[in-house]
Amino acid sequence: PLNITQSLIDANVLLGQNGTLQITCDAFPAPKVTWFFNDTELKNSPKHKVEAKQNVFSLTVSKCDHPDVGTYRVLIDNGIDHTEQTAKLHVGVKPKVEAAKPANDQTCIIG
Numbered sequence: 001p002l003n004i005t006q007s008l009i010d011a012n013v014l015l016g017q018n019g020t021l022q023i024t025c026d027a028f029p030a031p032k033v034t035w036f037f038n039d040t041e042l043k044n045s046p047k048h049k050v051e052a053k054q055n056v057f058s059l060t061v062s063k064c065d066h067p068d069v070g071t072y073r074v075l076i077d078n079g080i081d082h083t084e085q086t087a088k089l090h091v092g093v094k095p096k097v098e099a100a101k102p103a104n105d106q107t108c109i110i111g
Contacts, residue, residue: 001081002027005055008074008085013064015093021072022058023085031078033057038070064091 006024013019025031035042035050042048042059049060057076061068069091075084 002031002076002078002083004076004083004085008072008087010088010090012090012092015065015091016063018060018062019064019068019089019091020058020060021074021087021089022056023074023076024056025076025083026055027076027078027081029078029080031076034075034077035059036073036075037068039073042072061089064089066091 003026004023005026006022008021008023011019011021021035025033033050033052035048042050044050047062049062051058051060057074059072059074068089071086071088073084073086076082
């Protein structure tokens with residue numbers, strides 16, 4: 001049987017940072033875990049790192065950019081049972097605050 005002990009949740013990352021999605025699952029026999037983005041299977045690559053450490057399965061998307069935004073799906077199958085979950089990856093941009101002039105370059109006319 002499969003038992004999801006920690007569900008997949010949405011991830012929010014800043015542009016250029018790595019984003020990780022993970023799920024924790026107890027299963028016997030050990031499951032095969034497959035990750036998808038827009039129904040395309042993801043394999044280990046410089047862009048995507050698929051890991052399994054004991055019962056924690058993760059997908060890390062390197063240097064997130066706007067094309068990485070969307071819904072990711074994980075399929076877990078141990079030959080007896082299977083389940084799948086989805087989560088969204090959001091990529092944000094740091095707000096940029098700029099002053100018109102540095103404070104020490106301001107002038108004031110009196111009178």
